[in-house]
Amino acid sequence: MSGVKVPRNFRLLEELEEGQKGEGDGTVSWGLEDDEDMTLTRWTGMIIGPARTNYENRIYSLKVECGPRYPETAPTVRFVTKISMNGINNSNGTVDSRSIQVLAKWQNSYSIKIVLQELRRLMMSKENMKLPQPPEGQTYST
Amino acid sequence: MAEQGAADPGNNNNNNKPEDSEGTIIKVTVKTPKDKEEIAIAEDASVTQFKEEISKRFKAKQDQLVLIFAGKILKDGDSLSQHGIKDGLTVHLVIKTAHKYVSDGASTSASSSTSTQAGSSSTSSPAANPTSTSAPSGSAPPSTQTPNLLTGFGDLAGLAGLGMGSANFMELQQQMQRQLMSNPEMLSQIMENPLVQNMMSNPDLMRQMIVANPQMQQLMERNPEISHMLNNPELMRQTMELARNPAMMQEMMRNQDRALSNLESIPGGYNALRRMYTDIQEPMFSAAREQFGSNPFSALGGNSESGAQPSRTENREPLPNPWGPPNSSTSSESGTGTTGSTSTTGSTNPSVSNPLGINPGSLGNGMFNSPGMQSLLQQISENPQLMQNMLSAPYMRSMMQSLAQNPELASQNPASSPSSTGTNAAQQQLMQQMLQMFAGGGGGGSTQTPEMRFQTQLDQLSAMGFINREANLQALIATGGDINAAIERLLGSQPS
Numbered sequence: 218m219s220g221v222k223v224p225r226n227f228r229l230l231e232e233l234e235e236g237q238k239g240e241g242d243g244t245v246s247w248g249l250e251d252d253e254d255m256t257l258t259r260w261t262g263m264i265i266g267p268a269r270t271n272y273e274n275r276i277y278s279l280k281v282e283c284g285p286r287y288p289e290t291a292p293t294v295r296f297v298t299k300i301s302m303n304g305i306n307n308s309n310g311t312v313d314s315r316s317i318q319v320l321a322k323w324q325n326s327y328s329i330k331i332v333l334q335e336l337r338r339l340m341m342s343k344e345n346m347k348l349p350q351p352p353e354g355q356t357y358s359t
Numbered sequence: 360m361a362e363q364g365a366a367d368p369g370n371n372n373n374n375n376k377p378e379d380s381e382g383t384i385i386k387v388t389v390k391t392p393k394d395k396e397e398i399a400i401a402e403d404a405s406v407t408q409f410k411e412e413i414s415k416r417f418k419a420k421q422d423q424l425v426l427i428f429a430g431k432i433l434k435d436g437d438s439l440s441q442h443g444i445k446d447g448l449t450v451h452l453v454i455k456t457a458h459k460y461v462s463d464g465a466s467t468s469a470s471s472s473t474s475t476q477a478g479s480s481s482t483s484s485p486a487a488n489p490t491s492t493s494a495p496s497g498s499a500p501p502s503t504q505t506p507n508l509l510t511g512f513g514d515l516a517g518l519a520g521l522g523m524g525s526a527n528f529m530e531l532q533q534q535m536q537r538q539l540m541s542n543p544e545m546l547s548q549i550m551e552n553p554l555v556q557n558m559m560s561n562p563d564l565m566r567q568m569i570v571a572n573p574q575m576q577q578l579m580e581r582n583p584e585i586s587h588m589l590n591n592p593e594l595m596r597q598t599m600e601l602a603r604n605p606a607m608m609q610e611m612m613r614n615q616d617r618a619l620s621n622l623e624s625i626p627g628g629y630n631a632l633r634r635m636y637t638d639i640q641e642p643m644f645s646a647a648r649e650q651f652g653s654n655p656f657s658a659l660g661g662n663s664e665s666g667a668q669p670s671r672t673e674n675r676e677p678l679p680n681p682w683g684p685p686n687s688s689t690s691s692e693s694g695t696g697t698t699g700s701t702s703t704t705g706s707t708n709p710s711v712s713n714p715l716g717i718n719p720g721s722l723g724n725g726m727f728n729s730p731g732m733q734s735l736l737q738q739i740s741e742n743p744q745l746m747q748n749m750l751s752a753p754y755m756r757s758m759m760q761s762l763a764q765n766p767e768l769a770s771q772n773p774a775s776s777p778s779s780t781g782t783n784a785a786q787q788q789l790m791q792q793m794l795q796m797f798a799g800g801g802g803g804g805s806t807q808t809p810e811m812r813f814q815t816q817l818d819q820l821s822a823m824g825f826i827n828r829e830a831n832l833q834a835l836i837a838t839g840g841d842i843n844a845a846i847e848r849l850l851g852s853q854p855s
Contacts, residue, residue: 236429243390246451248429261430326693
């Protein structure tokens with residue numbers, strides 16, 4: 218039903234349920250960072266590095282923050298696990314909203330799942346898949 | 360309330376949980392990208408218990424399992440309820456199988472996957488395999504490439520396999536390289552060696568060697584730029600200058616790095632670099648790695664065009680240490696069988712400034728090396744059995760051939776190179792020693808003082824009027840037997 222503006226919390230609760238039910242192909246996962254978080258703002262996400270890339274076999278942890286104007290505005294995304302990828306700030310893991318398509322051209326029908334899946338898809342792109350990666354298990358200090 | 364699902368295959372609650380507490384059983388779906396299983400577990404179970412169940416069902420070891428729920432990794436000490444895992448929910452599973460992620464199903468162990476990929480790359484299909492070669496290089500399997508080093512350098516290199524106490528030529532090669540790598544002194548000595556320098560100063564010879572390698576040939580077909588590079592004598596000469604002079608080479612590399620970082624800062628430049636890298640460098644790496652473990656020339660040649668030919672990527676690595684321990688980023692070869700020695704093939708990590716993993720260490724391989732040869736010869740003379748082994752080894756034939764050809768080669772070299780008869784004489788002396796040794800079963804010429812080596816040159820110098828034998832000798836040593844250069848040195852030091 219296009220044109221209907223779903224209230225933020227409804228949307229987020231929906232996404233929460235989706236995350237817990239493991240919708241999707243099992244290569245990304247997301248959930249509330251703190252189950253008591255009533256504002257449903259802080260989320261953690263996880264991306265499993267795609268095969269045949271330098272990200273293979275790694276599990277990337279992310280933090281997603283859905284602000285008060287979500288889903289009208291895009292969430293801010295930050296990698297916790299160190300990663301070398303275009304559009305990701307090398308020193309603190311923040312995802313540059315201008316370089317990642319779904320964030321730059323955000324639609325309110327997008328969701329956390331879509332963001333995670335998109336990031337994963339970008340890992341498989343030619344420009345990223347062979348980037349030398351830092352040793353496994355390192356995280357950004359922030 | 361949660362006691363349903365009796366018919367489900369996933370219903371293990373009766374058999375497998377003897378210590379099952381009073382908690383209700385919940386059914387949790389465990390999902391891998393390939394697979395999905397429903398596992399029944401007590402609601403208040405710990406993650407460890409959950410993993411036990413999973414390991415049985417998925418036939419994987421518990422410590423290989425990584426569980427993810429709602430974007431968080433489940434740690435062993437946690438409990439399911441802590442994470443809010445309830446009936447009907449889905450937990451993601453990643454089974455860490457050494458290096459390969461489960462999803463491909465291609466292979467489940469590092470070695471097999473690496474050798475599959477590397478095997479295919481060594482069958483000279485670099486076109487298909489730049490991607491897969493990068494994977495093994497990512498996981499960095501150690502490997503050896505001795506046989507190719509030998510063949511790459513042509514038959515001359517057969518001699519390099521001479522004894523280090525083992526009859527197996529592959530091992531000999533490796534040991535030699537290992538020695539070289541661990542001893543930079545030795546390395547500089549090699550470089551100074553007149554024969555080495557002479558070979559290096561002969562662009563044709565080097566080019567032949569490179570071209571002889573089938574992989575390089577393929578590469579050259581696909582990338583005409585490479586053959587262009589190789590065919591440019593100026594370039595080759597410069598390259599070999601660099602190869603001879605380690606200090607200069609390092610300097611060059613650093614310059615190139617700086618140039619590249621500048622390039623990269625140009626808008627759009629970065630992407631261009633990356634593209635070039637994937638198109639050109641990858642296949643070159645694979646070919647070169649297999650050939651020498653280090654192809655000194657093409658890469659160095661490319662260095663001088665760094666501005667015009669952005670063929671490498673952004674340098675994220677520290678500048679390479681050409682003398683340092685080899686980084687095992689080479690793909691394994693058809694000769695992987697050669698024992699589990701770790702990557703001692705004298706290759707450096709193909710980084711930006713060292714695009715083909717040049718390691719000057721292995722440049723000297725296959726070349727006559729006085730100190731090394733000395734020990735070889737000693738060992739050989741001590742061990743007649745070794746001689747026997749050597750003689751019966753298949754390589755002998757090629758060695759003999761090369762020996763026969765060598766005098767020709769040796770005489771060719773000086774003809775085209777500036778250093779003339781002086782070096783030729785030195786080479787011939789060495790040759791003679793080798794021949795003696797083979798013929799006589801290992802007596803000849805263990806240690807040779809510089810004086811003996813440069814005997815002919817010294818005579819020539821004194822005939823020309825340089826009476827000071829000491830000074831002559833010094834000059835000759837410094838110039839590696841090059842008479843003309845020695846003369847210049849002598850003249851320079853005598854203000855007259």
